[in-house]
Amino acid sequence: DEAFMDVGPGAESLAGNVGQGGIVVLRSFGKFFGLAGIRLGFALADTLTVERLETQLGPWAVAGPALEYGIRALGDLDWQAAMRGRLAQDAARLDKLFARFGATVAGGTTLFRYLRLPEAAGLFSALGERGILLRHFAQRPQVLRAGLPGDEAEWQRLEAALADWASLREDRTKETNA
Structure with missing residues (x-):
């Protein structure tokens, strides 16, 4: 669970290790981005683990506006840098x-x-x-x-x-x- 990693020590994140398998990193938009109300997050994992999760959990519906907020938040690197400061x-x-x-x-x-x-x-x-x-x-x-x-x-x-x-x-x- 890396819900706070957007403001945490990047070197401690496991996101770069998911390709090794057996690691699932969970991220949230509710903490750093202040978007708790849209209930949006994502998981990072290797392809095999993603396929297993999809098989076990099925499709996960996410509202279009929530996806749009998430895409814009992740893409606004200037805002992220300013907010970290x-x-x-x-x-x-x-x-x-x-x-x-x-x-x-x-x-x-x-x-x-x-x-x-x-x-x-x-x-x-x-x-x-x-x-x-x-x-x-x-x-x-x-x-x-x-x-x-x-x-x-x-x-x-x-x-x-x-x-x-x-x-x-x-x-x-x-x-x-x-």
Whole structure:
């Protein structure tokens, strides 16, 4: 599954190895291209594997407009390069913003950032109360995943919410130490 590979390290993609057989690479238009609503993706595989998949799965109907969006998205290399640059800048900005309030980013992609912190549940709740949604993992309670804000107003709203959270956290620390 290479749904995030459009922004991932290209050297780690298996797409160039499908000709060796036994490898099927799945790609999606929903992540990097932001076209989740059209439910479009594709598989890369060697000819024999493709024939086996076609025999087992049969024809897979895809709407004409969805195909057109996909073709145009894959063909617009200038847009892809510009978007990769913008995402990298926004991810770096988000890392700095979280770090400023004591929430260090531990990884992710340029589409989302991965945070690991003891106060993850508190941050999740504090931001959620402000209408800012993060992903909290039940099996990993110290982990959050944050998407990139979409516009400057969302950046400002996130910054204000983080400032409020940090202030509350500082107040609780002072009360505990008193």
